[in-house]
Amino acid sequence: MTLTAAPPPAGPPTEPDVDELLLGFARALRAAGLHVTADRERTFLVAAATVGMGERAGVYWAGRATLTSTPADFPAYDELFERWFGGESIPQGRRVDVQRPPVRQAPLDGGEGDGGEGDLDTLQAQASAQEVLRHRDVATLSAADRAAAARVFASLDPRSPLRRARRHVRARSGAIDGPATLREQLRRMGEPGRIHHRRRGTRPRRIVLLIDVSGSMSAYADSLLRLAHVFVRTVPHVEVFTMGTRLTHVTRALTERDPDRALAAAGRVVPDWSGGTRLGEAIGAFLDRWGRRGMARGSVVVVFSDGWEREGPEVLGEQMRRLAALSHRVVWANPHRGKAGYQPVQQGIVAALPHIDDFVAGHSLAAFEELIEVVARA
Structure with a gap:
């Protein structure tokens, strides 16, 4: 792949600003065609500070984990990393506070370590790694990161809105x-x-979760269903539906105590994973079969979707109008809402926005925590 970013000038300054050095590298990747957002830049800075700025290999893997989206990005990333940082170790510059002492591993058997400082370093490293994970786009997580994120879901604390x-x-x-x-x-x-x-x-109040599981949302469906499982297990009066080419009621499947078994049970129920999107028809089916009979009346309804509509947007706009008239509050969580440069220009979103009370992000664990607060205050 031909890189468009120019290499840095030969001979770095005597006291480089490390933040500027790292941000310059991230922006050079963006100029080279990689999808590097402002959120990923911030995550890269935190990850690089966690591994230690003097560790060239650590900075390399921190950048590769946070600034690349697919394996197709790796060759361009490797080439630009070599041109940007060269073969030398990364200078410390004025950011001396980010150089961390070696971290000792915490004892696996729960026994006491050699001293308090090592345990504190371990806890700080774990906390920093968890903070980085909270802000990562769940669609870009590796298998190991997905497993770690699945454990973090257990710490979420949804609460019922009150009437x-x-x-x-x-x-x-x-x-x-x-x-x-x-x-x-x-x-x-x-x-x-x-x-x-x-x-x-x-x-x-009752909470209704409508989750888009179409092809454009397939990278987020697993995390959204895990979030729905947390709601079902901890909050009373929660109903969950999936939307694709049809509407599917999956609340009973998500009552399983174990989240992995609950997701497997939901997978057996839903027939239209990664298919097309008929949001208007699905919301209309919910209103006709469940909503008007009482499930949507006075409820907080949360729609998880990117707004891509296979049919005409007029149908979605009309069904959203009906939904807003019945429910207490309508919240729309869009995974692209929290990304830099996003504009709600999709026809489905444009048709739905006049009938939405809260338009929030839905792409990371931090965004899910903010969504929980929005629902609790509804």
């Missing part, structure tokens, strides 16, 4: 609870007693 209930509960202040106050007086044989107060109670 006011018809029944009242006791309160310290507010409206006077006449019956309770009267009963208090009767117990005291007519003597004045404490005045009781009450307020309207709260109940959890």
